[in-house]
Amino acid sequence: MGLTRQSTGAGLSQGKGALDKTVPGDLIVALAGNPNTGKTTLFNSLTGLNQHTGNWPGKTVTGARGRYRYRGCGFTLVDLPGTYSLLANSPEEEVARDFICFGHPDAVVVVADATCLERNLNLALQVLEITGRVVLCVNLMDEAERKRISIDLPRLSECLGVPVVGTNARDSHGLEALKEAVLMVASGRSPFRPLVPRYSAPVERAVSLLEPSIRETLKGRINSRWVALRLLDQGPPFLEQMRRQLELEPPDLAALTARLEQSPLLAGSQQQSIWMDEIASSLVGAAEAIGRSVVSLEHREYQHFDRKLDRLLTSRLFGIPLMIALLGIVFWITIAGANYPSEALAAGFFWAEERLGAALLAAGAPAWLHGILVLGVFRTLGWVVSVMLPPMAIFFPMFTLLEDLGYLPRVAFNLDNFFKKACAHGKQALTMCMGFGCNAAGVISCRIIDSPRERLIAVLTNNFVPCNGRFPILISLALIFMVGGAGPLQTPAAAAAVLGAVVSGVLMTLAVSRCLSKTILKGLPSSFTLELPPYRKPLVGQILIRSLLDRTLFVLGRAVLVAAPAGAVIWLAANIDLGGASLLDRGAGILQPFAYLLGLDGYILMAFLLGLPANEIVIPIAIMSYMATGAMTEPATLEELRLLLVEHGWTWLTALCTMLFTLNHFPCATTLLTIYKETRSLKWTLTAFLVPTATGIVLCFTVAQAVRLLGLI
Amino acid sequence: MAQPLIPLSELPPGRRGAVRELKLQGISRRRMLDLGLIADTCVEVLLKSPAGDPTAYRIRGAVIALRSEEASKILVESLA
Numbered sequence: 001m002g003l004t005r006q007s008t009g010a011g012l013s014q015g016k017g018a019l020d021k022t023v024p025g026d027l028i029v030a031l032a033g034n035p036n037t038g039k040t041t042l043f044n045s046l047t048g049l050n051q052h053t054g055n056w057p058g059k060t061v062t063g064a065r066g067r068y069r070y071r072g073c074g075f076t077l078v079d080l081p082g083t084y085s086l087l088a089n090s091p092e093e094e095v096a097r098d099f100i101c102f103g104h105p106d107a108v109v110v111v112a113d114a115t116c117l118e119r120n121l122n123l124a125l126q127v128l129e130i131t132g133r134v135v136l137c138v139n140l141m142d143e144a145e146r147k148r149i150s151i152d153l154p155r156l157s158e159c160l161g162v163p164v165v166g167t168n169a170r171d172s173h174g175l176e177a178l179k180e181a182v183l184m185v186a187s188g189r190s191p192f193r194p195l196v197p198r199y200s201a202p203v204e205r206a207v208s209l210l211e212p213s214i215r216e217t218l219k220g221r222i223n224s225r226w227v228a229l230r231l232l233d234q235g236p237p238f239l240e241q242m243r244r245q246l247e248l249e250p251p252d253l254a255a256l257t258a259r260l261e262q263s264p265l266l267a268g269s270q271q272q273s274i275w276m277d278e279i280a281s282s283l284v285g286a287a288e289a290i291g292r293s294v295v296s297l298e299h300r301e302y303q304h305f306d307r308k309l310d311r312l313l314t315s316r317l318f319g320i321p322l323m324i325a326l327l328g329i330v331f332w333i334t335i336a337g338a339n340y341p342s343e344a345l346a347a348g349f350f351w352a353e354e355r356l357g358a359a360l361l362a363a364g365a366p367a368w369l370h371g372i373l374v375l376g377v378f379r380t381l382g383w384v385v386s387v388m389l390p391p392m393a394i395f396f397p398m399f400t401l402l403e404d405l406g407y408l409p410r411v412a413f414n415l416d417n418f419f420k421k422a423c424a425h426g427k428q429a430l431t432m433c434m435g436f437g438c439n440a441a442g443v444i445s446c447r448i449i450d451s452p453r454e455r456l457i458a459v460l461t462n463n464f465v466p467c468n469g470r471f472p473i474l475i476s477l478a479l480i481f482m483v484g485g486a487g488p489l490q491t492p493a494a495a496a497a498v499l500g501a502v503v504s505g506v507l508m509t510l511a512v513s514r515c516l517s518k519t520i521l522k523g524l525p526s527s528f529t530l531e532l533p534p535y536r537k538p539l540v541g542q543i544l545i546r547s548l549l550d551r552t553l554f555v556l557g558r559a560v561l562v563a564a565p566a567g568a569v570i571w572l573a574a575n576i577d578l579g580g581a582s583l584l585d586r587g588a589g590i591l592q593p594f595a596y597l598l599g600l601d602g603y604i605l606m607a608f609l610l611g612l613p614a615n616e617i618v619i620p621i622a623i624m625s626y627m628a629t630g631a632m633t634e635p636a637t638l639e640e641l642r643l644l645l646v647e648h649g650w651t652w653l654t655a656l657c658t659m660l661f662t663l664n665h666f667p668c669a670t671t672l673l674t675i676y677k678e679t680r681s682l683k684w685t686l687t688a689f690l691v692p693t694a695t696g697i698v699l700c701f702t703v704a705q706a707v708r709l710l711g712l713i
Numbered sequence: 714m715a716q717p718l719i720p721l722s723e724l725p726p727g728r729r730g731a732v733r734e735l736k737l738q739g740i741s742r743r744r745m746l747d748l749g750l751i752a753d754t755c756v757e758v759l760l761k762s763p764a765g766d767p768t769a770y771r772i773r774g775a776v777i778a779l780r781s782e783e784a785s786k787i788l789v790e791s792l793a
Contacts, residue, residue: 085747116774119749273738280746284754288773303776310769310776311760319763413778417764420780426767527741529748530778532769 026067026074027186030099032127033111034120035082036533038139040064042111042169043079046179070179075186078103084119086126087233087280092450100130101222102245106186109135109178114144114151114166115534118291124160125197125283130226132194134162135181141166141174143534148298156294161194170539196225199282203275206232213259217252231260233276306534310410319414326407327433330398331498334437335471338390345389346634349382368575375631376571377564380617383632384563387616389556391468395437396547404538408433412530422510423517425454426530432458432509435465436502438555439667440674442467447678451526453517456684459675461512463667463692465505469615473662474501476619480642481655505663512691520687555670559614562669566613570621573610574630584610584625598697599657599704601649608661613669615662653713657700664696719791721756722768722784729757730789737786749773750787 033039047066064079080099081092100108110127112120117138128134138151157164163181167174184190198204207228214231215224230238236257239246243253312318357374361367402408408430416426427449435442442462449455466474478497517523573584581589587609588602595605603625611618620632623641626648627633635641645654666689667675676685707713724730732754735742749772750756757771767778779787 085743087743087747119773119775122747122749273742276743277746277751280743281751284746284749284751287749303771306776307759314760314762314769316761316763413762413767413769414764416762416767416778416780420766426778527737527744527783528767528778528780529744529783530767532776532778 026076027106027183028076028078028104029182029186030078030080030103030105030108031111032080032096032100032108032123033082033139034084034113034116034123036531037082037111037113037120038169039082039111040079042137042139042167043077045169045172045175047077068179070183073183073187075182078105083123085123086130097130098245100127101226101242105131105133107133107135107182109137109182111137111139114138114140115147115149117151117295118287121287121290122283125195125286128160128162128194129197129229130223132162132196133185133190134160134194135178135185136160136162136164137178138164138166139169142168142170143536147303150296150298152294152296156290157192159195159290159293161192163190163192197283197286200278203229203232203278203282206275210259214256217248217256218246221246229279231256233272233279235272236260303534309535310532313407313410314414323411323414326402327436327502328499330395330402331436331471331502332495333398334391334395334468335475335498337394338468341390341393342386345386346382349379349386353378353382371571371575371630372568376569377567379632380563380567380570380613381560383617383620384559384614385556387472388469388559388614389552392438392552392555393548395468396441396551397544399434399437400543400547400551401538401540404536404543406533406535409530409532413532416528416530418510419513420528422513423523424457424510424513425449425451425526425528428454428458428461428509428513431462432465432506435462435467437468438551439463439465439467439671440555440558441551443671443674443678453521453523454526456679457513457516457521459678460516460684460688460691461509463671463688464508464512464664464695466501466663467615469668470662471498471501473615473619474498474659476638476641477655477659479638480645481650481652501659501663508664508695512695516691558670558673562613562673563617566610566669570610570617570624571631574624582628582630588625597704598661598700599653599707600661600700601654603648604654604658604661608665611668612666615668618662651713653704653707657704660699660703661696664692664699666690666693716790718788720785721758721770721779721787721789722781724756724758724789724791726758726760726768729755729792731755731792732787733790734788735786736788737783741783741786745783745787748775748777755792756787756789 031039031043043064043066046068048068066077066079068075068077078099080096083093083096086093086097086100099105108127108131110120110124112124124134124136136156138153138156141151144151151166153164153166163185165174165178165181167178169175199207207225210228210231211224214227218224218227227242239248239253239256242248248256313322353374356378357370360370360374411433412426412429415429419426419428428446430448431442431445434445439462442465443459446455446458446462449458475494475497478500479493482493482497573587574582576583578586584606588606590602591605592602595602598605604622606625607618607622610621617632620634623635623644624630624632626644635644666672672685672689675688676682679685718733719730721730721732732750732752734752735745735750737745754773759769759771759776761768762778767780768784769776769778770784771777
């Protein structure tokens, strides 16, 4: 869903700035297209990179780039965000439009979905308006064939005046022909005469009034006809927006604006709206006409199977239960399946730790260095890797599978109403689901929400759903204090604990989203459109590679980055002696009065603070402090853990408040780092830290005081 | 021919309508135009989500879900 470019490493760069970089001598090829046309799969097939693809709109927000060689020529391929048009104002459309206008691509490949050609042609026509150096790639030809849709490609090529190539990016069919066409267009040897879309007489007249002065001012830096059209349907703000790229001096800007406003025929908001309608309608109409002349459907009801499946998966009766069941299965497999590999990994790390420690001491290292490096840094690293890696390696591929099948947009469809009531976006349901796997991944996935306000809400509230790392704390505490340890009730009780945590996480997400949008993120929900793409057969091999590379290793990498220094800090805190007590004991002592108010104790609160790098190490740190072992330790059995906790004054209230605080406290360092990278704002990162923490403090305080006042304990 | 215009949100699933008027402005209007919702476009109501809103429509071969806020501002003529 979201973890894309950063993780795939070599040869890839990202960000708006990256769009300006090129390899000298390379021909630059932009890849444009509607969301969900297999654009990214095509990008991967051409460049051999594994950029993440998903069967639903809105993933590539920044342009990924890769290279390929063909007939001795180097090509730099830029994957533009998927958009329906280049006219509206979303960040994705701006990135795509700006690159086509100012990135000086030698060719633009417009990727179209063969099963939905007409709508895709709208974008193709808009690109043609900017540049004639276009290759139309009609992708997903196999799907079209299966749905008995046939497309007359030569005729399409004639209509548009550009080369048209039919492809199946999934099995690399047609790629050679595509490369050939791109080479032809990019090297300027195309025999075609590209179509220039024409409009109604009034529009054409208006364009001819504006175009000469534009051409004079811009001196051929960009297609003046296109600028004239945009001035008509977007008005002066368009010029303002493009001032930097167009290298417009203020006097030029004033002159053009004056030219526009001179004539009441051209300007004014009402007139602008009329132009917008006329221009958009003409293009849609042209796309419809071309579509009609080249597409033939043998079978009108070609979407029959999809609709039947939709009726089941989104039905009033079964839609939501089926969704919960699916999610439940995913969790169950993750938790059950991760146990064994986690233990094996932990054993491996323990073995390595002993060897490493022995070697270090044998080399004459002092005890404190051994402590910091081996018992601190290495043990924490090993811990984080062995508890995080297996669940993620299981959860992410399963999630990606659901994504590839096309099920996830249906989840957003099912749940949108709840999010609407919270003044948020239905796609937040998906970022939330992703958050169950890992909040950092959940935060990145918020890129799929295209309006900034709703995206920020999703980012700030993602932490309210418990990630994989928090389930073990919740499960063990629930088992110990709610059902009295292991026994026949263990499995159902664990399941109930997880379910309870999930439900309360979802409710908190909705409540906090609503609060945020009524306070610091005020505003009406922006317009909502959600495409429900056709169900597709997933490519299992690709899923495994992608989810492991893109998500698992990426998140793990960030976790390791923050865990290593934290390991040193934890060890130091536990071992620096300050007048007879360790730093950790002192800290816990200071926190004790406050922690007591929250139903916790100083050590638990201290463990949450020191456990900032990863929720998985909170309990080990608490145990370390209770046992005063000086290094993180794991209890052998649940019963041992129970005895240890009870010995240190735990009651069911302590457990309950710890569970509440687990669900509602600051995001882990990996997530915070990710929030900062996504929002580029310290303010929002701080907000993301404070909102759940404040919620947790209020909740725990209320519960603890109420229970004590009522004398329940 | 002169059938009354009704909001798209009131068209029941299974029915089709022809777009006659968009009462949206600004970016929302542009979004709808980009989806191909121009005058005379035929829209088929496919299904409602479990809570009754949003609703999925077939628009020019694609399946697009719209909330009632938007759909109520798209006036259509019901087709047989």
